[in-house]
Amino acid sequence: MHRSVLLDETIENLNIREDGIYIDCTLGYGGHGEAILKRIKRGWLFAFDKDIDAIKFSNERLSKISNNFELINTSFSLLKDEMYQRNIDKVDGIIFDLGVSSPQIDVVERGFSYMNDYRLDMRMDKNQSLDAHYVVNNYSYEKLIDIFFNYGEERYSKNIAKKICDYRDKKSIETTLELVKIINKSIPKESKDTVKRIFQAIRIEVNNELNEIERAIEDSINMLKTHGRLCVITFHSLEDKIVKKIFKKYSEVNKIVKGLPEIPDEYKPIIKIIDRIYPSKEELSNNSRSKSSTLRIIERL
Numbered sequence: 141m142h143r144s145v146l147l148d149e150t151i152e153n154l155n156i157r158e159d160g161i162y163i164d165c166t167l168g169y170g171g172h173g174e175a176i177l178k179r180i181k182r183g184w185l186f187a188f189d190k191d192i193d194a195i196k197f198s199n200e201r202l203s204k205i206s207n208n209f210e211l212i213n214t215s216f217s218l219l220k221d222e223m224y225q226r227n228i229d230k231v232d233g234i235i236f237d238l239g240v241s242s243p244q245i246d247v248v249e250r251g252f253s254y255m256n257d258y259r260l261d262m263r264m265d266k267n268q269s270l271d272a273h274y275v276v277n278n279y280s281y282e283k284l285i286d287i288f289f290n291y292g293e294e295r296y297s298k299n300i301a302k303k304i305c306d307y308r309d310k311k312s313i314e315t316t317l318e319l320v321k322i323i324n325k326s327i328p329k330e331s332k333d334t335v336k337r338i339f340q341a342i343r344i345e346v347n348n349e350l351n352e353i354e355r356a357i358e359d360s361i362n363m364l365k366t367h368g369r370l371c372v373i374t375f376h377s378l379e380d381k382i383v384k385k386i387f388k389k390y391s392e393v394n395k396i397v398k399g400l401p402e403i404p405d406e407y408k409p410i411i412k413i414i415d416r417i418y419p420s421k422e423e424l425s426n427n428s429r430s431k432s433s434t435l436r437i438i439e440r441l
């Protein structure tokens with residue numbers, strides 16, 4: 141079962157209004173979504189997830205609370221278009237709880253886990269064609285280095301990419317544990333951390349994670365009403381850097397006009413930074429998933 145990370149801190153900082161409109165961009169197994177729905181007696185919750193299993197599970201979970209919600213089985217990068225189709229241009233609050241859910245990792249057949257053997261997959265959206273099997277067996281040596289280095293921050297990226305290419309010259313790489321063995325043979329000493337970083341890199345590539353986040357966070361800021369809040373939970377430094385950079389961009393006076401006696405409206409900050417919160421010691425000891433998570437909160441001016 142998935143245990144929601146930084147749940148109380150997110151809900152408290154969302155400043156939920158009973159009649160507000162909220163968007164949960166990463167519904168997953170509905171922990172945050174449920175907590176929002178319980179607090180909006182006359183409001184509405186839209187929730188996105190590109191994983192149909194998460195949508196089905198959460199539909200049942202949320203239906204027990206109320207009917208004031210709509211679940212949208214697509215990527216949150218389409219947030220603006222999806223809301224536009226529903227005649228919604230401004231909302232009271234938006235949350236992102238990025239990355240994968242525990243069931244996605246734990247269900248062996250999803251091919252995310254480096255602990256169990258299954259065909260390499262790692263797709264959040266089971267309808268998309270790009271999967272981990274394709275990445276590992278078809279990407280060039282240079283492209284593999286690029287993703288291992290940039291998405292996994294792995295120093296043995298070159299060695300690992302080379303071993304993968306040598307191996308697949310003889311036979312295709314079919315399963316998660318086959319890949320784990322190749323990774324471990326490419327480095328001086330077997331390392332779970334290296335395996336974890338390479339799996340993370342492939343997962344980010346398969347699901348186009350970082351590009352989708354950038355677009356969706358910008359759109360979210362533009363969709364907030366005045367005093368509306370955006371809460372974003374990230375799980376690794378690559379995600380957090382993107383969020384931090386966008387928040388900085390919109391919370392500071394644009395460099396171009398700094399020092400002018402009067403700042404034109406379109407260059408003024410449109411958000412203020414509210415807080416950055418890490419999990420408590422208690423949460424860290426009760427939920428290992430919360431490790432390295434960060435919650436960033438902004439408010440629309």
Ligand SMILES: C[S@@+](CC[C@H](N)C(=O)[O-])C[C@H]1O[C@@H](n2cnc3c(N)ncnc32)[C@H](O)[C@@H]1O
Pocket residue numbers: 142143144145165166167168169170171172173188189190191194214215216217237238239240241264352
């Ligand atoms: C960490 S889980 C969310 C857990 C949820 N907050 C809870 O309390 O149960 C992240 C979810 O976001 C989904 N997801 C990740 N990237 C997505 C994207 N670009 N568009 C839509 N859903 C996405 C994943 O499929 C996963 O179910």
